[in-house]
Structure formats: C-alpha cells, structure tokens
Amino acid sequence: METILTITNLNKIYNKQVHAVKNLSLEIHKGNVYGILGPNGSGKSTTLGIVLNVVNKTSGEYSWFGGTTQTHDALKRVGAIIERPNFYPYMTAKENLELVCKIKGINYSKVAEKLEIVGLTERMDSKFSTFSLGMKQRLAIASALLNDPEILILDEPTNGLDPQGIHQIRDIIRLIASQGTTILLASHLLDEVEKVCTHVLVLRKGEMLYSGTVDGMTNKKGFFELKSGNLETLKSALENHQDIEKIVEANGDGRLLVYLKNNLEAEDLNSYLFQNNIVLQHLVKRKHSLEEQFLELTNNH
Missing domain, CATH: 3.40.50.300 (P-loop containing nucleotide triphosphate hydrolases)
Structure with missing residues (x-):
C-alpha cells in the first residue's frame, strides 16, 4: 500500500x-x-x-x-x-x-x-x-x-x-x-x-x-437484542455464557440487551439458546454507532 x-x-x-x-x-x-x-x-x-x-x-x-x-x-x-x-x-x-x-x-x-x-x-x-x-x-x-x-x-x-x-x-x-x-x-x-x-x-x-x-471502531464486539417467552430462563442461560459481559432489560418491553466481552455471532448464540430449550421471538445483533464509540473514547481520556 x-x-x-x-x-x-x-x-x-x-x-x-x-x-x-x-x-x-x-x-x-x-x-x-x-x-x-x-x-x-x-x-x-x-x-x-x-x-x-x-x-x-x-x-x-x-x-x-x-x-x-x-x-x-x-x-x-x-x-x-x-x-x-x-x-x-x-x-x-x-x-x-x-x-x-x-x-x-x-x-x-x-x-x-x-x-x-x-x-x-x-x-x-x-x-x-x-x-x-x-x-x-x-x-x-x-x-x-x-x-x-x-x-x-x-x-x-x-x-x-x-x-x-x-x-x-x-x-x-x-x-x-x-x-x-x-x-x-x-x-x-x-x-x-x-x-x-x-x-x-x-x-x-x-x-x-x-x-x-x-x-473497526464501530464493530467492537457489538450487542444483541433478544426476546423470548420466558425472560427469566433466557436470562439465566445467558448468564452462563462465557462471551457475555452483561445483560440489561430494555425499558420494560420484554427485550434484553446483551453486551459482549468477546465477539459472538448471532447464529452461534441462537444455536446455544436452542440447545438450552429456549426459542427466541426476536434476535438482532447491533453494532455501536461511531458516536457511542467516539464519546466513550473522548470521555475516558
């Protein structure tokens, strides 16, 4: 180059x-x-x-x-x-x-x-x-x-x-x-x-x-939006996953926001949950916006 x-x-x-x-x-x-x-x-x-x-x-x-x-x-x-x-x-x-x-x-x-x-x-x-x-x-x-x-x-x-x-x-x-x-x-x-x-x-x-x-700046790990019929079962299965850092409930609409410590593909997460007898109603992987990453960077320095 x-x-x-x-x-x-x-x-x-x-x-x-x-x-x-x-x-x-x-x-x-x-x-x-x-x-x-x-x-x-x-x-x-x-x-x-x-x-x-x-x-x-x-x-x-x-x-x-x-x-x-x-x-x-x-x-x-x-x-x-x-x-x-x-x-x-x-x-x-x-x-x-x-x-x-x-x-x-x-x-x-x-x-x-x-x-x-x-x-x-x-x-x-x-x-x-x-x-x-x-x-x-x-x-x-x-x-x-x-x-x-x-x-x-x-x-x-x-x-x-x-x-x-x-x-x-x-x-x-x-x-x-x-x-x-x-x-x-x-x-x-x-x-x-x-x-x-x-x-x-x-x-x-x-x-x-x-x-x-x-x-590279916006794709850092990203996060998932998940929804299932039984929120507590979903939560406990997610807590046992090694690549998940934290789980947050989104404004009472039944969605969980799942933040990652290591990269994890939607297909692999879906497969893991299915093996734990959890069927998802909603699964979306989102990436952090440039704005979120920028604010995190500039606020931490």
Whole structure:
C-alpha cells in the first residue's frame, strides 16, 4: 500500500503554553478516505496547516509520498481547501477557475471537467456573487481538483451548509474517492465521517486516541437484542455464557440487551439458546454507532 503522507512525533506549541498538537504520528495510504475526527480545538486544522506548509511545526517530522519529494514540489500533487473559498465575486465560475489554471500553469480544459464533477456545469457562466454557500463550497472543491491531485484535503467541508448542501458535498466526496483520489477530511461531525470515510483518526487536545478503519471502531464486539417467552430462563442461560459481559432489560418491553466481552455471532448464540430449550421471538445483533464509540473514547481520556 503506497504511503502518501507520514507524520512522526509532530508537535505544535503556541505561545509556549498551548500544546495544540502532541507527539502525533500517523500514516495516510493511497486510495482511502480518512476522517480526522475531534471536537473544536482538538488540533485537526493545525495538523493540516503544518503538512500544507502554512503553519510552522514546533518539532517532529512529516514527509509526502514516501519522502522522495521536497514539500514544495509534493504540494503540487495535493489539492486542499482549508479556508473559506476566496474567489472574485464579479467573475463567473468558469472565469474564476480559468484564473486558477493560469496561476498554476494548468490546461483550461480541466475547468469543464471539474465543474461537471461538482455539478456546476449549468452555472459555469453565473457570477460567483450569485452562488449559495453550498455552490461556493462546490466551486472550491472544483478548484482544488484542477491539478488532478493524488490527495484531496478538506477542512470541515460542510460547515454552515443546509441539509441539501451537506448531502451534495458528501456525494461529491464519494464520487471523487471512487475515481481513486485519496481524501483526508477534518470534521467534528460524526455522521459525516461515518457516511463517507473508510478510516478514522480521533484527536482530542492534540493527541491521537484512535487510528484505524471506521468499521473497526464501530464493530467492537457489538450487542444483541433478544426476546423470548420466558425472560427469566433466557436470562439465566445467558448468564452462563462465557462471551457475555452483561445483560440489561430494555425499558420494560420484554427485550434484553446483551453486551459482549468477546465477539459472538448471532447464529452461534441462537444455536446455544436452542440447545438450552429456549426459542427466541426476536434476535438482532447491533453494532455501536461511531458516536457511542467516539464519546466513550473522548470521555475516558
């Protein structure tokens, strides 16, 4: 798996007292969609600013594309939006993107191609000043894609958008990812990360609390919802099972919530109970949501 970005023991201290990034180490691999998740002030934007060469690090190292390229040249292979889009209001979407092409030495043919990806082809001749916030953000993504970057970095891409605007940006991120572009997305919205990312990095006060797949974070053991004609018999059979940690009665509707200490498949649990002469009326295996896992992580540190 090709490594696009490596960060090793990165630190950023502001005014000798605010430790914004603490000894952070991570790797970003080609072809994945990474969500950097954390509350405001967790160090997400500072970390992105450092690797994009707009914030000075205090100590530590980072390298792009396996360290084979100097940062200045490497950033030509990166697309990024880390601030509000900054275009000329009196110019059209097409003219604004052509200006970016001119500055960066990119062929104008890319303009129509990228406007198509973000769904703005029909508005290419409209002035930027007439655009909604969501359209402005989509134009910014088109601009960041003009150089066909190998990785696209987005800092809070849906901030301030209405539900429709959020949905459109998510669809665009999925489309870009499906075309093979690696994406690094900073967000404080758990729902956003769960819906579009393959991997998640959880930061709190500049420290890494979790790094791995979204599935790996949400699938941790999980829990069962069970219901049977005889609740007490069901309960006592479950208490004797080695993989079960605790049993909780759910709000008086006859369901039991069964939490696990080891992974257990629904088929195996059903078979075990059947051998104990218990027939289930209801059996569902649920996984913890990203939100539950995130809160557990950040509250325990």
